[in-house]
Amino acid sequence: MGFEKITLEHKRQVLEELADIKALFAGRNWFPGTSGNLSMRVGDFDPEQFYFAVTASGKDKSLRTPEDFLFVDKHGKAIETTTLKPSAETLIHCEIYRLTGCGAVFHVHTVFNNLISEFFGADGHVPIQGIELIKAFNIWEENAEIRVPVLPNFADIPSIAELVPGVLDANVPGILLRNHGIYAWGKDAFEAKRHLEAFEFLFEVMYRQLLLKGATK
Ligand SMILES: CSCCC(=O)C(=O)COP(=O)(O)O
Numbered sequence: 281m282g283f284e285k286i287t288l289e290h291k292r293q294v295l296e297e298l299a300d301i302k303a304l305f306a307g308r309n310w311f312p313g314t315s316g317n318l319s320m321r322v323g324d325f326d327p328e329q330f331y332f333a334v335t336a337s338g339k340d341k342s343l344r345t346p347e348d349f350l351f352v353d354k355h356g357k358a359i360e361t362t363t364l365k366p367s368a369e370t371l372i373h374c375e376i377y378r379l380t381g382c383g384a385v386f387h388v389h390t391v392f393n394n395l396i397s398e399f400f401g402a403d404g405h406v407p408i409q410g411i412e413l414i415k416a417f418n419i420w421e422e423n424a425e426i427r428v429p430v431l432p433n434f435a436d437i438p439s440i441a442e443l444v445p446g447v448l449d450a451n452v453p454g455i456l457l458r459n460h461g462i463y464a465w466g467k468d469a470f471e472a473k474r475h476l477e478a479f480e481f482l483f484e485v486m487y488r489q490l491l492l493k494g495a496t497k
């Protein structure tokens with residue numbers, strides 16, 4: 281379906297939902313120093329053609345303004361004439377949509393995701409086992425283990441985006457960038473938020489467990 285066929289009402293609903301989530305996350309200090317970016321798909325998913333609303337680059341994400349979001353295509357290019365620039369990390373969102381067909385992608389920088397991504401960065405993944413909140417990813421098996429991929433934090437975003445297909449795990453809706461932050465996604469904004477909150481909780485638990493055990497590596 282072409283972008284112009286998607287109803288204005290649907291586009292407005294998506295922008296409103298994104299703005300509400302942005303305000304909520306800002307209240308948790310999840311966008312320090314203008315970091316972070318959010319996106320939500322509009323219309324149906326077709327790997328050949330899809331569109332999403334994404335945060336404009338470099339904005340103070342704790343503010344609500346008419347210039348917070350723009351619509352882009354599957355290549356991350358603005359669809360409408362605008363002076364706004366899509367997030368510098370839009371290509372990573374594009375790749376996650378293309379590979380998963382998800383409905384929303386949220387990226388935040390937090391102290392816990394930075395610390396954990398660095399601690400396990402050399403291993404290429406964060407192993408998480410036996411913590412109840414793994415169930416937030418719809419994994420109900422007892423003592424389940426997941427591995428959250430950690431990618432290198434290259435300055436060149438296309439170089440990061442091209443690593444995404446090689447590490448994506450269908451059961452784990454998130455990827456860490458080392459010393460940078462997390463991308464979490466879901467079939468819609470509700471699920472992406474649940475996943476992001478679960479990751480952040482799990483990283484905090486792991487950090488505190490490591491401290492309790494006096495870990496060195
Ligand atoms: C100031 S944080 C550096 C860029 C970044 O990692 C980020 O998440 C925000 O970039 P954007 O272009 O989306 O504002």
Ligand SMILES: [Zn+2]
Nearest residue numbers: 315316369461
């Ligand atoms: Zn970032």
